[in-house]
Amino acid sequence: MTMNRQTDPETAHTLAEPRNPGTALDMKWVAAAQANTSAIERRCAQLPGRRSIKKDHQAAWLLKAISLIDLTTLSGDDTAARVRRLCAKARQPVRADLLAELGFEGLTTGAVCVYHEMVEAAVTALNGTGIPVAAVSTGFPAGLSPFPLRLAEIDASVAAGAEEIDIVISRRHVLEGNWQALYDEMKAFREHCGEAHVKAILATGELGTLRNVARASLVCMMAGADFIKTSTGKESVNATLPVSLVMIRAIRDYYERTGFRVGYKPAGGISKAKDSLIYLSLIKEELGDRWLQPDLFRFGASSLLGDIERQLEHHVTGAYSAANRHAMG
Numbered sequence: 001m002t003m004n005r006q007t008d009p010e011t012a013h014t015l016a017e018p019r020n021p022g023t024a025l026d027m028k029w030v031a032a033a034q035a036n037t038s039a040i041e042r043r044c045a046q047l048p049g050r051r052s053i054k055k056d057h058q059a060a061w062l063l064k065a066i067s068l069i070d071l072t073t074l075s076g077d078d079t080a081a082r083v084r085r086l087c088a089k090a091r092q093p094v095r096a097d098l099l100a101e102l103g104f105e106g107l108t109t110g111a112v113c114v115y116h117e118m119v120e121a122a123v124t125a126l127n128g129t130g131i132p133v134a135a136v137s138t139g140f141p142a143g144l145s146p147f148p149l150r151l152a153e154i155d156a157s158v159a160a161g162a163e164e165i166d167i168v169i170s171r172r173h174v175l176e177g178n179w180q181a182l183y184d185e186m187k188a189f190r191e192h193c194g195e196a197h198v199k200a201i202l203a204t205g206e207l208g209t210l211r212n213v214a215r216a217s218l219v220c221m222m223a224g225a226d227f228i229k230t231s232t233g234k235e236s237v238n239a240t241l242p243v244s245l246v247m248i249r250a251i252r253d254y255y256e257r258t259g260f261r262v263g264y265k266p267a268g269g270i271s272k273a274k275d276s277l278i279y280l281s282l283i284k285e286e287l288g289d290r291w292l293q294p295d296l297f298r299f300g301a302s303s304l305l306g307d308i309e310r311q312l313e314h315h316v317t318g319a320y321s322a323a324n325r326h327a328m329g
């Protein structure tokens with residue numbers, strides 16, 4: 001089975017999704033967005049126990065999860081050598097013998113995600129692979145550097161070859177209910193991204209309420225976000241299932257009203273294979289199979305791949321290796 005970036009191997013339809021062009025800021029729509037916290041929590045509490053994917057199906061879903069990972073390193077001690085090792089892992093995320101046993105070929109991660117300073121090293125290491133480099137720009141993670149500098153950072157990341165830009169929004173615009181300011185900021189970020197796809201990081205752990213998450217999701221999509229993303233991985237609370245449910249329902253609402261599909265990226269703290277399966281089943285149930293492709297779904301994760309590889313090794317050999325054998329990714 002070949003994992004092709006453009007074609008869904010199961011349905012064989014070509015994935016040529018038009019980019020979300022955005023809409024005018026519709027304050028009535030934003031104000032109407034609500035989130036029923038207790039209903040959301042009830043729905044999410046059922047998820048971990050309800051679906052149990054076993055054996056070959058589980059292995060297939062874990063391989064699918066790998067193809068959806070933005071393999072990430074966002075550390076103060078990142079070096080070009082570490083980024084090159086990460087890129088080698090992105091090109092061959094699972095040992096060749098295991099992959100052959102599983103009957104797969106050509107599996108890569110969805111992207112590699114790095115700070116701006118590391119874009120050049122990643123672009124060089126991934127040359128010719130078709131694996132895009134995503135840059136976290138705009139004063140990641142706080143997003144509090146001067147606005148012109150945040151725009152200049154996007155320009156620099158695009159010029160260095162990043163095909164995807166993960167921007168961080170100004171949380172204060174949400175906390176102060178200044179939706180116009182959030183819309184204008186997001187629109188300017190999108191314009192500076194040009195052809196590069198833009199993922200809007202909401203930093204949901206800092207937005208106070210699920211209703212704010214719903215409204216911020218809508219405003220970013222109205223301003224032209226290609227993806228909405230939960231977290232930087234640096235907040236004290238990062239991706240959660242309740243936040244995910246709110247964001248993917250905002251995506252569904254936006255699709256139903258505009259006809260444009262926006263992608264979803266849960267990020268931060270997703271490090272276990274079994275958690276990745278819960279996220280994938282949530283997406284399948286709420287948005288459908290079309291969203292289970294790299295152009296519409298990514299995991300932002302620095303250590304998920306290691307656990308998935310460990311589970312796949314167990315599936316093939318019947319034995320677990322030590323976790324430290326899968327340190328990178």
Ligand SMILES: O=C[C@H](O)COP(=O)(O)O
Pocket residue numbers: 072074113231232233234267268269270300301302303304
């Ligand atoms: O965007 C990706 C996140 O920063 C990764 O977070 P993580 O290190 O908790 O997996």
